[in-house]
Amino acid sequence: MIIDITRLKSGVVNEVEIQLSKTFTEEELKGTSILELNDVNVEGILTKDSIDEYILDCKVTGNMTLPCAITLKPVNHPFSVTIQGNIGEMLEELGEIDKKMENTIDIFPIIWENILVEIPSRVISEDAENLSLEGEGWKLCTEEQNEQINPELQKLRDLLK
Helix, strand or coil: EEEEHHHHHHCCEEEEEEEEEECCCCHHHCCCCCCEEEEEEEEEEEEECCCCEEEEEEEEEEEEEEEECCCCCCCEEEEEEEEEEHHHHHHHHCCCCCCCCCCEEECCHHHHHHHHHHCCCEEECCCHHCCCCCCCCCECCCHHHCHHHHHHHHHHHHHHC
16 A cells, blocks of 8 residues: 655645555455455545645545354454554554655555454354354353352362361
């Protein structure tokens, strides 16, 4: 997601319009819980302020496919995030500042970091909401149910007192 800033840098234009679209490959998604990341659209503008710093103002939208927390079936999760700020500062926070901003700026690290922040801790598919959570010889225990002490272990606890 490289943006040409030569016209902005020279003062020919006051802003550069950004309209990018990307579908991520499996290789790019390695190390994340995202199964698929499709139709990611980046729309916005890139401007230069009075002290020659570049300001990004954009909206990132797309669909990520994540595994269901109960069934592990793929669940589609749309997301939308607004990014506003100084590109130099954002890249510095990400450790990407060593790349020179001469005639182009790569905003991919900024976009990627904001997408990763949008990943929910867990998603549950609509199919799993009505799913029976117990069967023959087993049942799903919630944290509240886990707090109950087994009566056999309670006897051991009494011995330690």
